[in-house]
Amino acid sequence: MPDTFDFVVAGGGHNSLITAAYLARAGYEVVVLDARSEAGGGASTEELLIPGYAFDSCSTGHTLIQINPLLIRDELGLVSEFGLTYVDPDPVAHVVFPDGEHFTMWLDLDRTLEEIRRFSAADAVAYQRMLDEFDEVKGVYGQYRFTPIGYGPSLDEALVDHPAGRVWMRRNVMSAWEVIGREFESRHIQAFMSWMAFQTAQPLDSPGSGYLAYSLVGGRQRRSWSVPLGGSASLPRALVKAIAAHGGTVVTDTLVTSLITENGRCVGVETESGDQYRARRGVISSIHVKALVDMAPAESWGEEFLYGVDTYNEGLSSFASYYATTEAPQMRAGDSGSVEAVSAGWAAWPEDVIEFGRGLRQSRIHRPGMFLLFVTPTLVDPSRAPGGGHPIKILSMAPYDAPEDLGDWDSGGKEALAGEHFGILQECAPNLTDDTVLARGAKSPVDIERANPHMWRGTIHGGDRGLAYGGAQRPVPGWASHRMPIDGLYQTGATTHPGGSITGGPGRNAAIVILDDLGRSLVEVVGGGSAS
Numbered sequence: 422m423p424d425t426f427d428f429v430v431a432g433g434g435h436n437s438l439i440t441a442a443y444l445a446r447a448g449y450e451v452v453v454l455d456a457r458s459e460a461g462g463g464a465s466t467e468e469l470l471i472p473g474y475a476f477d478s479c480s481t482g483h484t485l486i487q488i489n490p491l492l493i494r495d496e497l498g499l500v501s502e503f504g505l506t507y508v509d510p511d512p513v514a515h516v517v518f519p520d521g522e523h524f525t526m527w528l529d530l531d532r533t534l535e536e537i538r539r540f541s542a543a544d545a546v547a548y549q550r551m552l553d554e555f556d557e558v559k560g561v562y563g564q565y566r567f568t569p570i571g572y573g574p575s576l577d578e579a580l581v582d583h584p585a586g587r588v589w590m591r592r593n594v595m596s597a598w599e600v601i602g603r604e605f606e607s608r609h610i611q612a613f614m615s616w617m618a619f620q621t622a623q624p625l626d627s628p629g630s631g632y633l634a635y636s637l638v639g640g641r642q643r644r645s646w647s648v649p650l651g652g653s654a655s656l657p658r659a660l661v662k663a664i665a666a667h668g669g670t671v672v673t674d675t676l677v678t679s680l681i682t683e684n685g686r687c688v689g690v691e692t693e694s695g696d697q698y699r700a701r702r703g704v705i706s707s708i709h710v711k712a713l714v715d716m717a718p719a720e721s722w723g724e725e726f727l728y729g730v731d732t733y734n735e736g737l738s739s740f741a742s743y744y745a746t747t748e749a750p751q752m753r754a755g756d757s758g759s760v761e762a763v764s765a766g767w768a769a770w771p772e773d774v775i776e777f778g779r780g781l782r783q784s785r786i787h788r789p790g791m792f793l794l795f796v797t798p799t800l801v802d803p804s805r806a807p808g809g810g811h812p813i814k815i816l817s818m819a820p821y822d823a824p825e826d827l828g829d830w831d832s833g834g835k836e837a838l839a840g841e842h843f844g845i846l847q848e849c850a851p852n853l854t855d856d857t858v859l860a861r862g863a864k865s866p867v868d869i870e871r872a873n874p875h876m877w878r879g880t881i882h883g884g885d886r887g888l889a890y891g892g893a894q895r896p897v898p899g900w901a902s903h904r905m906p907i908d909g910l911y912q913t914g915a916t917t918h919p920g921g922s923i924t925g926g927p928g929r930n931a932a933i934v935i936l937d938d939l940g941r942s943l944v945e946v947v948g949g950g951s952a953s
């Protein structure tokens with residue numbers, strides 16, 4: 422293999438694979454280096470516990486990437502040429518509340534409204550109104566998210582020109598709870614809406630989370646929680662094929678430890694084993710910005726950038742546990758029996774959810790408000806386990822430093838917390854007796870970071886998505902357009918606009934910017950359409 426390429430890509434999450442795939446398609450020689458044994462980062466599917474049980478160790482739902490032009494127009498042939506297929510589970514979600522009541526969201530809107538009416542007729546009207554209002558502006562938000570910063574109007578500029586825009590300028594800075602508490606009267610519907618709005622780990626009372634109260638239900642009511650057949654890794658596997666089809670290379674088990682700079686320009690990277698990969702045209706990173714700044718001399722970044730990275734907030738850390746079982750959770754559903762749902766949960770009362778979020782920032786866990794998402798993809802994709810078995814994941818949040826009452830994460834703390842989470846799942850789904858469990862495991866925030874250094878301090882979205890760290894301020898004001906202070910170095914991934922989750926937004930946006938710097942356009946590369 423040569424040691425010099427047009428572009429060297431450090432970190433192979435789905436975003437940087439997307440950037441690399443567009444550049445390979447444009448005819449550039451690319452190499453992607455990833456620390457893990459398979460590229461894909463948080464889009465990974467692994468036999469974590471026992472053979473044959475394929476767990477999505479991180480993401481499962483790929484809803485947000487469905488509106489990326491990458492998939493809408495299948496710009497890289499991921500669907501038509503490289504086998505990527507999505508299914509949309511129905512029911513969309515099912516939750517059990519602390520008082521034993523339950524709620525099911527269906528793809529059929531009328532059926533969801535009927536379910537809401539069990540609690541409040543007024544709330545069904547409010548839900549429908551929220552969806553309608555979101556429908557009016559969702560195109561503006563989509564355009565903003567899938568356009569690089571500086572290549573289109575700011576969100577406020579775009580909204581001010583929209584007939585309904587000024588209302589949304591207020592909602593953008595409200596908290597999710599301010600929206601939900603105002604719109605809904607039933608405590609149960611408030612709890613369901615809060616559970617939904619908290620899915621991206623943005624605290625319910627944080628300014629700027631107001632949009633999430635609309636967007637998460639809006640997206641899921643339309644197309645559910647889209648799940649790739651074969652597992653989350655099906656997305657990066659298709660991308661790796663797309664890169665290879667255009668002569669690119671993906672190298673795994675390779676940790677990048679430093680940037681090579683010459684005459685003020687980034688010209689390559691060095692790996693843990695001392696190998697050098699040199700770049701003729703540029704280096705693209707999805708290394709977390711907190712680690713990236715230590716990979717080149719401080720003076721090459723400049724004080725303002727370093728201040729920006731220093732003040733960039735990590736956000737809430739996550740906690741996950743995994744169970745290989747012989748049965749899927751049959752979630753309590755009152756007189757109608759039980760419901761099985763790929764996305765299920767325990768929806769705490771809103772005041773407790775708010776306290777849970779506050780507690781996490783003070784290294785404590787407010788138990789009554791825990792966020793719990795129970796994920797069972799085999800309900801729509803039985804190929805992921807043998808003999809009708811199920812790889813179940815429970816997702817929650819926890820402080821990076823284990824709270825005192827749990828002890829050290831590595832000395833029993835994570836098993837103790839996972840046990841509490843599983844206990845609640847068993848209350849919600851009594852069929853999951855201990856003898857249905859073939860194997861179990863847990864990842865503390867520290868383990869999540871160990872498995873992927875881009876998930877800095879166990880945070881899974883590249884950092885806080887609050888007002889101070891989004892849009893033109895992500896990762897640092899003045900450097901939100903993917904170009905870093907060191908000439909020749911670009912940043913993509915969850916630390917850049919529009920942030921974390923499986924959206925592909927940072928990856929495609931970075932490709933637009935890099936191609937622009939080369940005097941090319943993404944439209945020309947993919948043969949039509951619009952670049953944003």
Ligand SMILES: Cc1cc2nc3c(=O)[nH]c(=O)nc-3n(C[C@H](O)[C@H](O)[C@H](O)COP(=O)(O)OP(=O)(O)OC[C@H]3O[C@@H](n4cnc5c(N)ncnc54)[C@H](O)[C@@H]3O)c2cc1C
Pocket residue numbers: 431432433434435436437454455456457460461462463464478479480481482483484485675676677678707708709739740741816869872873874875876881882883913914915916921922923924
């Ligand atoms: C338990 C869990 C559940 C989640 N569930 C969902 C979900 O259902 N839906 C959703 O949308 N999102 C979910 N997420 C979040 C989602 O996985 C991430 O936000 C997303 O993967 C970020 O993508 P990325 O391309 O920016 O980077 P990542 O996926 O983080 O990939 C970064 C890559 O860079 C590599 N890397 C980092 N540093 C180096 C280095 N120095 N040298 C070489 N390689 C390096 C890593 O090995 C990794 O492969 C979940 C995450 C977790 C942990």
